[in-house]
Amino acid sequence: xxxxxxxxLAGIKKKLKELLVEDLSxxxxxxxxxxxxxxxxxxxxxxDSLDAVEIVVILQRKFGLEVKDLENRKDVFYSIDxxxxxxxxxxxxxx
Amino acid sequence: MIRSMDVRKRGNKLGFWxxxxxxxxxxLSGAYGLLYIVCLYYLLFxxxxxxxxxxxxxxxxxxxxxxxxxxxxxxLFISQGRSLIDRYYxxxxxxxxxxxxxxxxxxxxxxxxxKKGIILLTAHVGNWQVTMTALEKLGKTVYLLMSPEENxxxxxxxxxxxxxxxxxxxSPDNFLGGVIEIMKAIDEGSIVSIMxxxxxxxxxxxxxxxGDRAYFPQSAFSIAAAAGxxxxxxxxxxxxxxxxxxxxxxxxxxxxxxRVKKKEEMEGFIQxxxxxxxxxxxxxxxxxxxxxxxxKGEN
Numbered sequence: 001x002x003x004x005x006x007x008x009l010a011g012i013k014k015k016l017k018e019l020l021v022e023d024l025s026x027x028x029x030x031x032x033x034x035x036x037x038x039x040x041x042x043x044x045x046x047x048d049s050l051d052a053v054e055i056v057v058i059l060q061r062k063f064g065l066e067v068k069d070l071e072n073r074k075d076v077f078y079s080i081d082x083x084x085x086x087x088x089x090x091x092x093x094x095x
Numbered sequence: 096m097i098r099s100m101d102v103r104k105r106g107n108k109l110g111f112w113x114x115x116x117x118x119x120x121x122x123l124s125g126a127y128g129l130l131y132i133v134c135l136y137y138l139l140f141x142x143x144x145x146x147x148x149x150x151x152x153x154x155x156x157x158x159x160x161x162x163x164x165x166x167x168x169x170x171l172f173i174s175q176g177r178s179l180i181d182r183y184y185x186x187x188x189x190x191x192x193x194x195x196x197x198x199x200x201x202x203x204x205x206x207x208x209x210k211k212g213i214i215l216l217t218a219h220v221g222n223w224q225v226t227m228t229a230l231e232k233l234g235k236t237v238y239l240l241m242s243p244e245e246n247x248x249x250x251x252x253x254x255x256x257x258x259x260x261x262x263x264x265x266s267p268d269n270f271l272g273g274v275i276e277i278m279k280a281i282d283e284g285s286i287v288s289i290m291x292x293x294x295x296x297x298x299x300x301x302x303x304x305x306g307d308r309a310y311f312p313q314s315a316f317s318i319a320a321a322a323g324x325x326x327x328x329x330x331x332x333x334x335x336x337x338x339x340x341x342x343x344x345x346x347x348x349x350x351x352x353x354r355v356k357k358k359e360e361m362e363g364f365i366q367x368x369x370x371x372x373x374x375x376x377x378x379x380x381x382x383x384x385x386x387x388x389x390x391k392g393e394n
Contacts, residue, residue, distance in 0.1 A: 022354065025355070041271065049271045049274050049297065050297075050298055052272075053317060067275065067279045068279050070279075073275075074270045
């Protein structure tokens with residue numbers, strides 16, 4: 001059971017990194033170079049608020065999540081790890 | 096947005112009391128009359144205010160002599176003063192203005208035909224606070240992306256940032272500039288009003304405006320492209336003492352064909368918007384209250 005969760009999370013993280021590089025047109029960065037706990041906004045990966053718009057769209061369109069649930073969830077946008085956990089938990093709820 | 100540094104620094108309770116009293120005793124014309132003295136004071140002694148206006152005046156009135164440019168600054172100050180008096184006139188319930196609404200059917204259709212909301216792109220032109228009341232009949236919640244007013248006198252007198260059940264404020268100081276709240280509002284079919292002619296430190300795109308390179312914020316266009324909603328340009332102008340028009344007829348659908356072309360295609364839409372404002376300033380040169388040098392790069 002534990003290994004299934006770990007596997008699912010790893011899969012989500014891999015997909016997220018690929019989508020971030022592609023949809024945010026991150027130049028000179030390969031998906032595998034993004035750390036799971038790297039800070040996404042400001043320092044770290046250096047994303048800005050317009051990149052956040054794209055991330056919200058990724059969460060909606062690629063993972064079927066609703067934007068209304070993301071209000072006041074600053075913690076979700078901290079890193080790939082926090083995003084992946086949020087996606088995993090919310091997709092599980094829907095299943 | 097009316098919350099400019101200049102207004103915040105200059106407005107005080109005594110000043111607002113003075114204008115309020117004049118308005119109550121002498122009506123709009125009397126209060127407007129006071130502006131000629133007050134604005135002359137600012138023209139002569141407030142170098143910061145004059146130099147803040149010059150970025151626009153130098154470009155809009157290129158062929159003018161120095162004296163005529165100062166006259167233009169004076170007219171701009173008076174025009175903005177009238178706009179603030181009109182705002183108070185409405186907020187305090189002393190009266191209303193006739194508002195000629197252009198483009199209402201189109202905006203109504205856009206909202207009726209889609210579950211998504213729209214982005215209303217405003218600028219420092221005319222008097223959007225007074226004229227936007229004409230959109231109440233759409234029956235939609237309007238979210239204004241604006242910082243809370245910090246000047247107590249301005250806040251109290253002009254009711255700048257007080258929301259109600261149909262008008263709500265999203266602060267750009269919120270996490271990620273408020274984009275989560277904006278996306279949610281659009282998703283729910285609401286109207287989000289964003290200022291399009293000043294970036295307030297957010298990402299900008301280069302445009303050609305009044306013959307020079309200027310910098311306009313990208314946010315409204317990028318958000319619209321991502322959310323798949325239209326951008327409706329909101330223009331307003333005072334056309335007589337008791338009449339304004341509100342124009343929402345210019346609609347854009349910012350989209351991009353591929354990630355690679357996104358930047359270039361978004362810049363096309365932002366340039367189109369700059370063109371709309373340039374046309375506006377050709378017709379109403381003294382109603383674009385651009386007291387900030389948007390021709391100087393800021394990001």
